[in-house]
Structures are given as structure tokens and as C-alpha cells.
Amino acid sequence: MSEQEKEAALPSKENFSEWYNDILQKGEIMDVRYPVKGLYVWYPFGFNLRRNVYEIIRKLLDKDHQETLFPLLIPENEFMKEAEHIKGFEDEVYWVTHGGTTPLDIKLALRPTSETAIYPMYRLWIRSHADLPLKLYQIVNTFRYETKHTRPLIRLREITSFKEAHTVHATWDDAAAQVDEAIRIYTEFYRRLAIPVLPSKRPDWDKFPGADYTIATDALMPDGKTLQVGTAHHLGDNFARTFDIQYEDAEGEQVYVHQTCYGISERSVAALISIHGDDKGLVMPPEVAPVQVVIIPIIFGEAGDVLRACEKVRDALEAEGIRVRLDAGDSRPGAKYYKWEMKGVPVRLEIGPRDLRNNAAMLVRRDTGEKQQVPLDNIGNEVLARFSAIQDALYEKAKKELDRRILDCMSLDEVKGNLSKGIVKVFWCGEKDCGLKLEEEVGAGILGIPTGQECCQGKCVVCGADADTMVYVARTY
Amino acid sequence: MSEQEKEAALPSKENFSEWYNDILQKGEIMDVRYPVKGLYVWYPFGFNLRRNVYEIIRKLLDKDHQETLFPLLIPENEFMKEAEHIKGFEDEVYWVTHGGTTPLDIKLALRPTSETAIYPMYRLWIRSHADLPLKLYQIVNTFRYETKHTRPLIRLREITSFKEAHTVHATWDDAAAQVDEAIRIYTEFYRRLAIPVLPSKRPDWDKFPGADYTIATDALMPDGKTLQVGTAHHLGDNFARTFDIQYEDAEGEQVYVHQTCYGISERSVAALISIHGDDKGLVMPPEVAPVQVVIIPIIFGEAGDVLRACEKVRDALEAEGIRVRLDAGDSRPGAKYYKWEMKGVPVRLEIGPRDLRNNAAMLVRRDTGEKQQVPLDNIGNEVLARFSAIQDALYEKAKKELDRRILDCMSLDEVKGNLSKGIVKVFWCGEKDCGLKLEEEVGAGILGIPTGQECCQGKCVVCGADADTMVYVARTY
Numbered sequence: 043m044s045e046q047e048k049e050a051a052l053p054s055k056e057n058f059s060e061w062y063n064d065i066l067q068k069g070e071i072m073d074v075r076y077p078v079k080g081l082y083v084w085y086p087f088g089f090n091l092r093r094n095v096y097e098i099i100r101k102l103l104d105k106d107h108q109e110t111l112f113p114l115l116i117p118e119n120e121f122m123k124e125a126e127h128i129k130g131f132e133d134e135v136y137w138v139t140h141g142g143t144t145p146l147d148i149k150l151a152l153r154p155t156s157e158t159a160i161y162p163m164y165r166l167w168i169r170s171h172a173d174l175p176l177k178l179y180q181i182v183n184t185f186r187y188e189t190k191h192t193r194p195l196i197r198l199r200e201i202t203s204f205k206e207a208h209t210v211h212a213t214w215d216d217a218a219a220q221v222d223e224a225i226r227i228y229t230e231f232y233r234r235l236a237i238p239v240l241p242s243k244r245p246d247w248d249k250f251p252g253a254d255y256t257i258a259t260d261a262l263m264p265d266g267k268t269l270q271v272g273t274a275h276h277l278g279d280n281f282a283r284t285f286d287i288q289y290e291d292a293e294g295e296q297v298y299v300h301q302t303c304y305g306i307s308e309r310s311v312a313a314l315i316s317i318h319g320d321d322k323g324l325v326m327p328p329e330v331a332p333v334q335v336v337i338i339p340i341i342f343g344e345a346g347d348v349l350r351a352c353e354k355v356r357d358a359l360e361a362e363g364i365r366v367r368l369d370a371g372d373s374r375p376g377a378k379y380y381k382w383e384m385k386g387v388p389v390r391l392e393i394g395p396r397d398l399r400n401n402a403a404m405l406v407r408r409d410t411g412e413k414q415q416v417p418l419d420n421i422g423n424e425v426l427a428r429f430s431a432i433q434d435a436l437y438e439k440a441k442k443e444l445d446r447r448i449l450d451c452m453s454l455d456e457v458k459g460n461l462s463k464g465i466v467k468v469f470w471c472g473e474k475d476c477g478l479k480l481e482e483e484v485g486a487g488i489l490g491i492p493t494g495q496e497c498c499q500g501k502c503v504v505c506g507a508d509a510d511t512m513v514y515v516a517r518t519y
Numbered sequence: 520m521s522e523q524e525k526e527a528a529l530p531s532k533e534n535f536s537e538w539y540n541d542i543l544q545k546g547e548i549m550d551v552r553y554p555v556k557g558l559y560v561w562y563p564f565g566f567n568l569r570r571n572v573y574e575i576i577r578k579l580l581d582k583d584h585q586e587t588l589f590p591l592l593i594p595e596n597e598f599m600k601e602a603e604h605i606k607g608f609e610d611e612v613y614w615v616t617h618g619g620t621t622p623l624d625i626k627l628a629l630r631p632t633s634e635t636a637i638y639p640m641y642r643l644w645i646r647s648h649a650d651l652p653l654k655l656y657q658i659v660n661t662f663r664y665e666t667k668h669t670r671p672l673i674r675l676r677e678i679t680s681f682k683e684a685h686t687v688h689a690t691w692d693d694a695a696a697q698v699d700e701a702i703r704i705y706t707e708f709y710r711r712l713a714i715p716v717l718p719s720k721r722p723d724w725d726k727f728p729g730a731d732y733t734i735a736t737d738a739l740m741p742d743g744k745t746l747q748v749g750t751a752h753h754l755g756d757n758f759a760r761t762f763d764i765q766y767e768d769a770e771g772e773q774v775y776v777h778q779t780c781y782g783i784s785e786r787s788v789a790a791l792i793s794i795h796g797d798d799k800g801l802v803m804p805p806e807v808a809p810v811q812v813v814i815i816p817i818i819f820g821e822a823g824d825v826l827r828a829c830e831k832v833r834d835a836l837e838a839e840g841i842r843v844r845l846d847a848g849d850s851r852p853g854a855k856y857y858k859w860e861m862k863g864v865p866v867r868l869e870i871g872p873r874d875l876r877n878n879a880a881m882l883v884r885r886d887t888g889e890k891q892q893v894p895l896d897n898i899g900n901e902v903l904a905r906f907s908a909i910q911d912a913l914y915e916k917a918k919k920e921l922d923r924r925i926l927d928c929m930s931l932d933e934v935k936g937n938l939s940k941g942i943v944k945v946f947w948c949g950e951k952d953c954g955l956k957l958e959e960e961v962g963a964g965i966l967g968i969p970t971g972q973e974c975c976q977g978k979c980v981v982c983g984a985d986a987d988t989m990v991y992v993a994r995t996y
Contacts, residue, residue, distance in 0.1 A: 075643055076636075078594050078627065083640055086585035086655060093586065108563035109570065113677050114660055117555050133619040138629065141664030142610040150555065152615065159553075163560055166552055178563060183591055183660070187618030200590050 052384075054321050058265040062316060063194075068384055069324045071315065072194045080192035080199030087385065088311075090332035092203060095311055096181060098234050098329070099205055102227050107177040107207060112159045114183070115150040121158045124284045130251025131155075134187045152185035157252070157277075157303065160208050161285040168299060170290045171212055175220070179207035195312035196269065196519055203308040210299045212289070217276055217300040221257055224274035224304040225493065228259050231306070232271070235314050236327045236436035237261055238444050239271060240465070242490030242514055245477055250303075254278040260489055260516070261313040262444050266464045268489060268516040271313050274304035317440050318409075324386025325409055327436055328429035335359055335366040335425055336382040337403075338375055340394030352393050355403065355421055362422040383408060388432050389425055409435055450512075454503060457484045457515060465489070465516040469509040471502035480504050480515065489514035529861075531798055535742040539793060540671075545861055546801045548792065549671045557669035557676030564862065565788075567809035569680060572788055573658060575711050575806070576682055579704050584654040584684060589636045591660070592627040598635045601761045607728025608632075611664040629662035634729070634754075634780065637685050638762040645776060647767045648689055652697070656684035672789035673746065673996055680785040687776045689766070694753055694777040698734055701751035701781040702970065705736050708783070709748065712791050713804045713913035714738055715921050716748060717942070719967030719991055722954050727780075731755040737966055737993070738790040739921050743941045745966060745993040748790050751781035794917050795886075801863025802886050804913055805906035812836055812843040812902055813859040814880075815852055817871030829870050832880065832898055839899040860885060865909050866902055886912055927989075931980060934961045934992060942966070942993040946986040948979035957981050957992065966991035 052068060053060040066072045071088035084092060100109070115138060122128055136152040139145060153159055160178075168176065184204045188197055207224065211217040225241045232239045239259040249256040253275040260268040279298040282288070288296045318325040328334050339345065339352045352368050359366040367387075369378050375392070382390060392404040397415070405416045405424065409432050416424045447464025451457045457466050461484060470476060470488070477488055480503065491511050502509040529545060530537040543549045548565035561569060577586070592615060599605055613629040616622060630636055637655075645653065661681045665674055684701065688694040702718045709716045716736040726733035730752040737745040756775040759765070765773045795802040805811050816822065816829045829845050836843040844864075846855050852869070859867060869881040874892070882893045882901065886909050893901045924941025928934045934943050938961060947954060947965070954965055957980065968988050979986040 073640060073643070075640070076590055077597060077639060078590065078592060078625075081590035081592060083590065084588040086587045089587050090585070092588075108567070110563045110566050111561040111569075111679055113553055113555065113558035113560065113679075115555060115558060115677065120554060135619060136615045136627075137617040138613045139616045140614040142612060144664075148555075150613075162554060163550060163552070166550070187621075200592065202588055202590075 052321060052323060055264060055319065058263070058316070061319075065315065065319055065323060066194055069315070069386065071311070071324075074194055078199070080188055080197075082194045082198070084202070087332055091326070091330055092308065092311055094330035094332065095235065095314070096203065096205070099231050099306060099310075100181075102231055103179050103205075103207065107179050107209075109180060110178045111180050111182070112156055112163070114153055116153055116156075116159045118149040118151065120162055121151045123158065124252050124281060126280075127157065127252040134189075136185045136187055153182070154184055154186050155204070155303075155305070156180070156182070156184070156206055156208070157281055161281050161287060161301075164208075164210060164299075165285050165287045168210060168287055168289050171292060174210055174212050174289060174299065175216065176210040177207065177220075178209070179205060181205045193519075195308045195315075198308075201307050204305060205307070206303060206305045208301065208303045210287070210301050212291070212297075212299070214276075214278060214300045217278070217302050220302045221274045221276050221304070222493075224302065225257050225259065225272075228272040228274070228304070228306065232259070232261070232310070232313075233437065234327070234329060235310065236433055236440060237271075237313050237317055238437065238441040240268075240444075240489070240514060241493045243493060244490045245474075245488050245513075247474065247478070248487070248490075250275040252277060252280050254280070257493060258490065260514070260518075261317065262447060262464060263313070263316050263519065266447065266462055266517065267519055268465060269309055269313055269316075269519045271309045272304070272306045275302060277301040277303060318436055319386070322380075323384030325436070326386035326388055327433050328388045329433065331386060331388050332365065333367045333382070333385060333387045334364050334429070335389045335391060336378075336387045337366065337368045337391045337393065338378050339368075339370055340375055340392055340397075342395060347398060348393060348395060351398055351418070355391065355393065355418065358422055359425060362426065364422070364425060389428055391421075391425075407432060409439075448514075452500075452503065454480070454483050457486075457503065461486050461515070461517055465514050467512045467514055468503040469500035470511060470513045471505055471507040471509045472511065473502075473505070473507075476502055476504040484515065486515050486517045489516055489518070529798060529800060532741060532796065535740070535793070538796075542792065542796055542800060543671055546792070546863065548788070548801075551671055555676070557665055557674075559671045559675070561679070564809055568803070568807055569785065569788055571807035571809065572712065572791070573680065573682070576708050576783060576787075577658075579708055580656050580682075580684065584656050584686075586657060587655045588657050588659070589633055589640070591630055593630055593633075593636045595626040595628065597639055598628045600635065601729050601758060603757075604634065604729040611666075613662045613664055630659070631661055631663050632681075632780075632782070633657070633659070633661070633683055633685070634758055638758050638764060638778075641685075641687060641776075642762050642764045645687060645764055645766050648769060651687055651689050651766060651776065652693065653687040654684065654697075655686070656682060658682045670996075672785045672792075675785075678784050681782060682784070683780060683782045685778065685780045687764070687778050689768070689774075689776070691755060691777045694755070694779045697779045698751045698753050698781070699970075701779065702734050702736065702749075705749040705751070705781070705783065709736070709738070709787070709790075710914065711804070711806060712787065713910055713917060714748075714790050714794055715914065715918040717745075717921075717966070717991060718970045720970060721967040722951075722965050722990075724951065724955070725964070725967075727752040729754060729757050731757070734970060735967065737991070737995075738794065739924060739941060740790070740793050740996065743924065743939055743994065744996055745942060746786055746790055746793075746996045748786045749781070749783045752779060754778040754780060795913055796863070799857075800861030802913070803863035803865055804910050805865045806910065808863060808865050809842065810844045810859070810862060810864045811841050811906070812866045812868060813855075813864045814843065814845045814868045814870065815855050815859075816845075816847055817852055817869050817874075819872060824875060825870060825872060828875055828895070832868060832870065832895065835899055836902060839903065841899070841902060866905055868898075868902075884909060886916075925991075929977075929980065931957070931960050934963075934980065938963050938992070938994055942991050944989045944991055945980040946977035947988060947990045948982055948984040948986045949988065950979075950982070950984075953979055953981040961992065963992050963994045966993055966995070
């Protein structure tokens with residue numbers, strides 16, 4: 043490693059916080075130097091990753107949702123309609139008060155989320171049971187005046203990539219089924235990013251303002267803290283009553299609708315970077331990697347044959363729809379390896395004169411470093427097979443790590459001792475007092491009750507009463 | 520036509536303004552009932568059209584630009600740096616002044632356009648000539664506190680779909696070549712939407728605030744007014760000096776860069792709807808139509824065979840990647856025709872028992888109403904051939920209409936008499952005084968000097984002096 047490379051090297055991932063800040067810059071994901079706190083700039087490379095990630099969620103939703111777009115600005119009177127909802131957001135809403143030098147008659151909120159922008163329109167759009175279910179989503183920027191420490195992709199003042207879905211149903215049960223469906227979609231989405239997530243039902247004091255209940259998915263970050271990477275809310279008929287959204291049922295009666303909403307943000311990208319990356323840089327699942335294959339010619343003396351072979355391979359891979367880059371620049375191979383490893387390119391192909399004599403290339407996997415000679419004939423299939431192996435390996439590795447770091451604990455002391463290792467699971471009687479006391483004593487949050495839990499009997503870790511559910515507890519972002 | 524259909528019918532396109540407002544609602548493009556002036560809601564169908572339209576511009580740009588994303592909020596001090604730029608925008612900027620109930624230390628502007636958000640970062644990103652040219656774009660929402668009459672897709676307070684490109688070059692000439700390239704890209708983009716556009720160099724008093732010059736493209740709307748549907752600005756080194764963007768040239772000298780920016784908005788969708796639509800509703804170029812083919816079963820008595828044949832055709836078309844809908848609902852065929860004509864579906868296939876006996880379908884073109892029996896074998900190719908014919912016919916028709924409505928005029932009176940018919944072309948000596956007088960006398964704007972004009976000699980229509988350029992003059996949106 044040259045002096046220059048040492049200087050440019052990442053901190054070890056052991057120091058996760060430093061590593062994270064550094065990799066966003068060195069991997070050209072986000073530039074943190076924008077002159078307003080909590081606002082960041084997507085580098086083109088980072089935005090390319092973001093495009094690929096969001097393409098997946100779009101395709102998953104497009105099967106039975108429709109994309110739409112509502113205004114960013116919400117008039118104060120609409121925003122202030124739903125009391126609980128306001129309470130949840132009023133301290134962190136940005137207000138537009140002036141147009142030019144003219145004070146506005148009605149202040150306009152920058153949406154922190156779009157219930158109060160969308161539901162007045164749903165009132166106009168929904169007439170009869172034939173209009174239900176209605177399933178729309180939009181991908182938009184939303185705003186929170188965060189007073190806590192901000193962090194790129196994780197805690198932002200402008201969430202640049204909020205995918206929010208808003209569905210409307212005839213009955214409470216239909217809406218509940220949609221919440222389950224949302225969690226299923228999100229789990230599949232994260233599976234495609236090779237990220238295992240834990241869905242759990244949030245405790246009542248941590249649900250979405252105005253919801254009947256919230257189910258969220260969390261990912262485990264390398265430092266043992268969890269990141270909430272998706273939420274789905276059952277809104278009951280709470281907003282329907284506030285915004286007067288009714289439909290005429292089969293008997294001709296006017297009935298309030300039942301609603302859900304669910305969201306995903308660029309935290310999905312934060313989780314992907316954090317969970318798969320290593321001391322050498324980014325590690326990308328092939329499906330979302332902006333560059334999927336880099337070809338490095340290994341040249342001694344005469345370059346012609348090697349370069350022509352590299353170009354042929356590039357063309358063959360492009361014909362398979364693979365995003366490939368031929369790095370024929372002047373740097374030495376080592377510097378090129380270093381650069382493309384930082385960018386997380388899943389597969390590197392090295393082609394030199396000796397490889398050519400064997401009609402082969404050296405294929406190197408970014409995730410494992412494994413090297414293998416592969417024949418140039420049929421190189422497309424070789425690479426595609428490797429993609430699928432990498433995708434599986436990344437998921438398996440993350441899953442194993444997650445499983446290893448979920449720890450059953452039977453006392454508060456045990457909880458305290460284990461929280462730095464990951465997520466703990468404890469019996470809880472379900473009483474709010476015990477829950478809040480637990481959170482305070484251990485300095486961590488109850489994530490919630492795992493969905494689909496089939497549990498045994500135990501004693502509440504706080505009060506000792508009989509308990510038949512276990513909950514996840516973790517330090518959270 | 521039933522009573523219900525008459526009620527639901529569009530006004531004639533002769534009454535363009537009424538027709539336009541109505542078609543946005545009936546064609547389910549935009550809902551104008553959002554409770555803030557100048558803000559509108561994209562219906563899912565409209566947003567689908569928007570996605571298809573923006574997919575084209577993305578693909579055109581992706582050849583040698585990169586997509587990126589910068590923050591919406593611009594701090595007052597950055598925004599206020601470039602004097603001319605401020606003058607151009609200060610009356611129409613929305614200001615965020617509060618986070619929650621806390622007044623902000625520095626007011627934040629909602630971007631009206633992103634020069635002042637992007638260029639402080641370009642200062643950090645650009646070091647040497649090896650970093651040039653840099654060609655980035657983003658697709659974002661921007662804001663203008665419009666005090667004039669607002670109109671969906673045309674004059675908005677939230678421009679929801681602003682595609683803005685910002686490029687950086689070593690020399691003034693390189694930037695000038697990029698402006699030409701931008702206009703070439705935009706012309707190709709509009710060609711794909713079957714819209715002929717007129718590029719012209721705006722007069723100096725109408726250029727972008729802070730630019731050396733502006734070239735814009737205009738489309739002719741049915742009422743004879745022009746709509747500016749794309750602009751490209753040569754920024755010289757004006758912003759480079761303000762934001763201190765320099766590079767080290769081959770000799771090791773620090774030199775200011777030269778820049779361009781160019782933009783397109785949802786006015787592209789407005790032009791598409793307005794130019795191609797007719798008294799029956801929307802008419803969509805096949806490439807962007809959310810539904811490209813609708814299949815209507817014609818059923819007398821027993822439906823089984825007909826329905827099965829329709830499903831087979833649907834599957835065959837889907838296999839070709841065609842966006843197809845089978846409308847097997849209970850309404851009578853006439854009501855279905857009416858509905859899908861309103862939505863602008865380019866091709867309708869009617870399949871009844873008699874067609875089946877001939878192993879054929881009746882193919883109806885939305886643009887001409889032309890009916891033709893086509894064989895079911897190879898139906899995919901039949902439909903694709905029709906798409907290409909429709910695309911060409913729409914463009915030819917629009918081009919012919921545009922050509923017909925550009926009128927050479929030799930006196931101010933002649934100009935006044937012809938402006939209601941479309942665009943007039945007159946000799947102008949190039950003096951600002953004459954230009955402003957012309958605009959005032961005829962109550963219309965000088966669009967500019969057509970790019971690539973090879974002109975003759977004449978007399979300025981205002982002062983009578985010798986003139987060697989002709990300019991477009993039109994009433995504008």
C-alpha cells in the first residue's frame with residue numbers, strides 16, 4: 043500500500059461511527075459539506091445506488107399499488123386537524139411564512155409525512171365500495187426539524203427519498219391485512235438488499251401519532267444498535283373521521299373507511315452500506331451495484347491483445363444487461379483494485395497475457411476475496427452465477443450475524459450486560475409502567491413484540507408477573 | 520350518446536382554455552381541488568404518463584450525464600450571493616422561517632432553481648481540468664410564489680417535476696457547444712413526444728438572471744399562444760466568479776470554469792396533452808401512453824370463446840412488452856369506447872364472434888379513428904407497426920399545423936392582425952428600444968432569433984432600418 047493509499051484508507055469498521063462517516067465520502071455516496079445542518083448531497087455514484095434500490099421497491103409496489111404525487115406544502119388548517127397527529131409532529135415542522143417579502147395568509151408546513159395532504163383528496167375521490175381498496179404511493183422529500191444529532195441517510199432534516207404508501211379499505215380487518223402485506227413487501231424488499239429485518243409491533247407509546255397500532259421493521263447495525271428501516275401503521279378510522287372520508291356500502295349506508303400507511307426511506311441505503319461494507323469499503327449486492335463488474339487489463343509490454351480481449355468481454359457482459367466498466371487507465375492494477383473495492387463492485391475480472399493463453403479470466407469476488415479462473419467462453423453466465431452466489435452469501439452472513447446477536451435475557455442486570463452486543467429478548471407482562479421502567483433502567487428502547495411470535499411462558503423481567511410474550515429491546519438510532 | 524355521457528362530454532377544443540381544464544380532470548391527469556392556490560395533485564393515471572415522459576429524458580441524458588440530488592433548502596446567505604440572479608427571483612421565493620415554534624437563525628429558501636444550492640459544492644468538487652466537463656442533472660420539485668394566474672402543469676407554485684442539468688466546462692466555447700447540445704437533446708425529447716418545437720435565442724432582456732445568453736424552445740398551443748417548454752442558459756463564468764469555482768489548467772494556472780444549465784418541467788406534459796388531444800379527450804403518443812392497447816370483447820350471448828380469444832391476445836401483447844388492458848366489464852361497448860378514448864389509448868382492438876371466425880380483430884386508431892381488420896396471428900407486430908405509424912402521424916400533423924401558423928409579417932399592423940393565428944416572424948434591427956416598442960405595440964413577446972437562421976435582408980418592422988435577422992413574436996403563456 044502506498045503512502046497515499048494509507049492516508050486514503052478507511053478507519054476499521056470496528057470504529058463504526060468513524061467508518062460510516064468516512065465511507066460515505068470515500069465511496070462517493072453522500073457529501074456532508076452542504077452548508078445547512080442535517081442536509082446532505084447525493085453524489086452521482088450514491089444516487090445511482092439509490093435509483094437501483096428504489097427501482098426494487100417501485101416494482102414490488104407496482105403489482106397492486108399506483109404511484110402518484112401530492113404537493114409538498116400543507117396549509118396550517120389542514121395540518122392542524124388531527125389532534126394526536128399534530129402532537130406527534132408540531133415541534134419538528136418547518137413553516138413557510140413568506141412568499142417573496144409578502145407574509146402568507148395561511149402558513150404552509152413542509153410535509154413531515156403526507157396524511158394531511160392526501161386525505162382531503164381521498165375524501166373527494168372515494169364514493170362507494172367500488173372505489174375500495176385504494177392503494178397509492180409516492181416517493182418524495184419530507185422534512186423534520188431534527189434537534190437531535192443529525193447523521194447522513196439516518197437522521198435528516200430533509201428526508202430526500204421517503205416512499206410513503208396510503209391505502210384505504212372498507213373494514214378494519216381489511217386494513218389489518220394490508221399492514222401485514224406491507225410488512226411482507228418490506229421483508230421481501232430487504233431480502234433483495236440481502237438485509238434480514240425483524241418486524242415487531244411497537245409498544246403503544248411508540249406508535250405513529252394517530253394510529254391504532256404500528257408494526258415496524260428493524261435492522262441490526264454493526265455497532266449493536268438497531269435502525270428502524272420501515273414502518274406500517276393501522277390508522278383505523280381515526281383519520282377518516284377527521285377528514286370525513288366515507289363510502290356508501292352495499293346497503294346504501296355511509297360508512298367511514300379504514301386506512302393504513304407505510305413508509306421506507308433512504309435508511310434502506312444506510313443499512314445496506316453499514317451491514318455489508320468492510321474495512322476495504324463498500325460491498326454491494328449485485329442487483330443494486332451501480333457498477334457490477336470491473337475489468338482490469340493486466341499488461342506487460344504490448345497491450346493490444348489484452349485490451350481487445352477485455353473489450354470483447356465488456357461487450358459480451360453488456361449484451362447480458364450487466365453494468366460493466368473496463369478500467370484501462372494508466373494506474374497500476376493495485377491502485378485500480380483499491381479504487382473499485384472501495385466502490386463495492388461485486389465482481390472483478392483480471393485479464394492478462396497468461397489468462398488469454400488459457401482463454402480465461404481471473405474472477406475475484408468482492409465479498410469474500412475469493413479468486414477463481416473462469417473460461418471466457420460463456421463469461422456472461424459465469425458472472426451471473428456469481429452474482430446469485432454473492433447475493434445469497436451476503437444475506438446468509440448478515441442473517442447469521444443477526445441471529446448470533448439476539449440474546450435471551452432473564453433479568454434487568456443481564457439485559458444491561460448484553461445490550462452492547464446487540465438485541466436482547468425479554469419477557470414482559472405488557473403493562474406500560476413495566477415497559478417504561480425497563481426502558482429507563484437499561485437505557486434502551488423496547489422495539490416491540492415480534493410478529494408471528496409463538497411464545498412460551500415466563501416472568502416479566504421488571505415486575506416478575508406471569509408473561510406470555512417476549513419483546514425485543516435494543517439501543518436504537 | 521346517453522344523457523350521462525353528454526353531461527360528461529368535453530367542451531370543444533375550440534374553447535381551448537375550458538377544454539384544457541376539463542380534460543385534466545376527466546382524463547385523470549391532475550386534480551385541481553387541492554386547498555392551496557397553484558398546487559395540484561397528480562392522479563395515478565397522470566403520474567403514470569409523467570413517469571413515461573420522464574423516462575425518455577432520463578435515458579437521453581444518461582448517455583453522458585449523471586443523475587444526482589441536492590437539498591431543497593438554500594440558506595439565505597448563499598442564495599443572496601449572485602446579484603442579478605437574486606433580482607430575477609427575490610419576489611417569488613418562498614421562505615422557511617421557523618422550525619417548530621423556533622425561529623431559524625438563517626432563513627431558508629425553497630429552491631426556485633438550484634444554482635445556489637449546487638455551485639458551492641461544485642467549488643469543492645472541481646480541482647483540475649481532469650474533472651471537466653462535469654455534467655449532472657436532477658429531477659426535483661421547485662417553488663415559485665407566482666402572483667399571476669396559476670394553471671395546472673403550466674404556471675405552478677410547486678413545479679413538481681423540474682429536470683435541471685448543470686454542466687461545467689473549461690472554456691466559454693465548450694459551454695456554448697453544450698448549450699447547443701442541450702437544445703439538440705430537447706428537440707429529440709420533444710420529437711419522441713411528437714411535438715415540434717422552435718428553438719430561439721431569447722432577447723437580452725428575457726434571458727435567465729445571471730446568464731450570458733439563453734436559448735429556449737417553444738411549442739405552439741392550440742389557442743395560438745406559445746408555451747416555453749425548455750430553456751438552456753450559457754452562464755459564462757458569472758457564477759464561477761461568485762462561487763469561486765476554479766480549476767488548475769494544463770499550465771498549472773487557476774482558471775474560472777464556464778457553466779451552463781438547462782431545464783425542462785411538466786410543461787412537457789401540458790404541451791403533449793394540449794397539442795394532440797381532441798374533442799373526444801386525450802390522444803397519447805404510444806411510447807408514453809399509460810395504456811397502449813385496450814381490448815374490448817364484443818359479446819352476443821355466449822361469451823366464452825370471445826373472452827378466451829381476448830385473453831390470448833392480451834397475453835401475446837404483454838409478451839411483447841406492450842401495456843395492454845382487457846376491458847371485460849359489464850358496460851356496453853360504446854361506453855367503453857368513450858372511456859378509453861378519453862384516456863387517449865392509442866389502439867383499440869374489438870373482438871367479436873364474427874372477427875373470431877375470420878381469426879381477426881378490428882383495430883381502431885385513436886388518432887384518426889381509422890378501422891381496419893387485422894389478423895390475430897402475429898398481432899404483436901401488427902400493433903407495433905401501428906404504434907410507429909401513429910407516432911409519425913401525430914408528429915406530422917403537429918408539424919404541419921405549426922408551419923401553417925408561422926406567418927411572415929412586414930408591418931406592425933400586419934403583426935397585430937395575425938397574432939391571434941399563431942406566431943409571426945418579422946425583421947428586427949436588433950436594437951433593444953425597437954424590441955421593447957414592438958412588444959408593447961402588439962401586446963406580445965419577442966420569443967427570439969431562431970437558431971441556425973439563414974436569413975435574408977429586410978427592414979426593421981419598427982424603425983425601418985436595415986435588418987438581417989427575423990425574430991419570432993407571439994403571445995405567450
